[in-house]
Amino acid sequence: MQIVVLCGGKATRLHPLTKKFPKSMIQIAGKPFLEHQIDLFKKNRIFDIVLCTGFLGEQVEEYFGDGGKFGVSIKYSREREPLDTGGALKNAKELLEDEFFIIYGDSYLLIDYQEVYNYFKKFDKMGLMTVYKNYGRLEPSKIILDGNFVKVFDKEHPNQPGMIYTEFGLNIFKKGVLDLVDKKVFPIGDYFKKLIEKKELLSFETSQRFYEIGCPEGLAEVKKIIEKASLQ
Numbered sequence: 001m002q003i004v005v006l007c008g009g010k011a012t013r014l015h016p017l018t019k020k021f022p023k024s025m026i027q028i029a030g031k032p033f034l035e036h037q038i039d040l041f042k043k044n045r046i047f048d049i050v051l052c053t054g055f056l057g058e059q060v061e062e063y064f065g066d067g068g069k070f071g072v073s074i075k076y077s078r079e080r081e082p083l084d085t086g087g088a089l090k091n092a093k094e095l096l097e098d099e100f101f102i103i104y105g106d107s108y109l110l111i112d113y114q115e116v117y118n119y120f121k122k123f124d125k126m127g128l129m130t131v132y133k134n135y136g137r138l139e140p141s142k143i144i145l146d147g148n149f150v151k152v153f154d155k156e157h158p159n160q161p162g163m164i165y166t167e168f169g170l171n172i173f174k175k176g177v178l179d180l181v182d183k184k185v186f187p188i189g190d191y192f193k194k195l196i197e198k199k200e201l202l203s204f205e206t207s208q209r210f211y212e213i214g215c216p217e218g219l220a221e222v223k224k225i226i227e228k229a230s231l232q
Contacts (some may be wrong), residue, residue, distance in 0.1 A: 003048070004049075004092060004100055005104075006085050006105055007051055007057075008011070008052050008054025010055045013214055013216075020056075023106055024037075025063065029175060029230045030227050033222075034105070042072065044112070045114065050095050053076055054079035054088070068227075077091050083185050092184055099172065099174050104214045107169040107170070107210065120172045129153075129167060130170045131204065133165055136159050136163075140166070146225050149199055150201040153196060153201075
């Protein structure tokens with residue numbers, strides 16, 4: 001399987017830490033955060049990586065190159081102007097396989113990626129979203145399920161009655177999904193909404209909580225996890 005990493009944002013919540021380098025290059029236990037993500041991908045037998053870069057993306061490309069010295073293959077989709085997450089994914093279309101994982105550049109997800117993919121392959125659907133039963137604890141809950149499918153995804157109006165789930169951060173699309181939105185700049189949520197309308201967005205529920213470095217508190221948590229693992 002191929003995985004797309006959406007890592008082109010400016011990470012303003014982490015300023016001033018990320019004013020001179022992108023979030024993916026934050027050092028944790030002596031390595032950039034993206035290198036720790038790549039280590040997780042390799043443990044899950046994923047070696048084909050597409051990086052959607054933007055702000056200071058040349059630093060990422062200079063460090064990781066074609067991925068050879070890290071035991072993976074890396075291709076780059078460069079964002080010349082801010083495109084948001086959905087636009088960045090659409091911009092990468094020519095580099096993508098018929099099916100691919102999508103992960104955010106600040107996510108650290110200790111989940112069995114192969115289990116998620118096997119579940120996806122059981123159904124002939126266009127997309128899959130991993131979800132976590134959040135009850136509004138870690139962040140506002142914005143998802144309602146209907147059996148195996150996502151019924152509602154609403155970031156603008158979270159914590160409505162029945163919204164007990166939030167997006168975990170690992171998704172799968174078939175390439176045809178990229179033709180569903182005819183815009184240049186838009187969030188990935190626009191794809192989710194199109195898939196929900198067609199009843200084509202599967203849900204995969206995990207009990208493993210998500211971790212992310214998008215804010216100072218999340219960064220501190222991830223640092224503890226990675227540094228503890230590096231000592232073992």
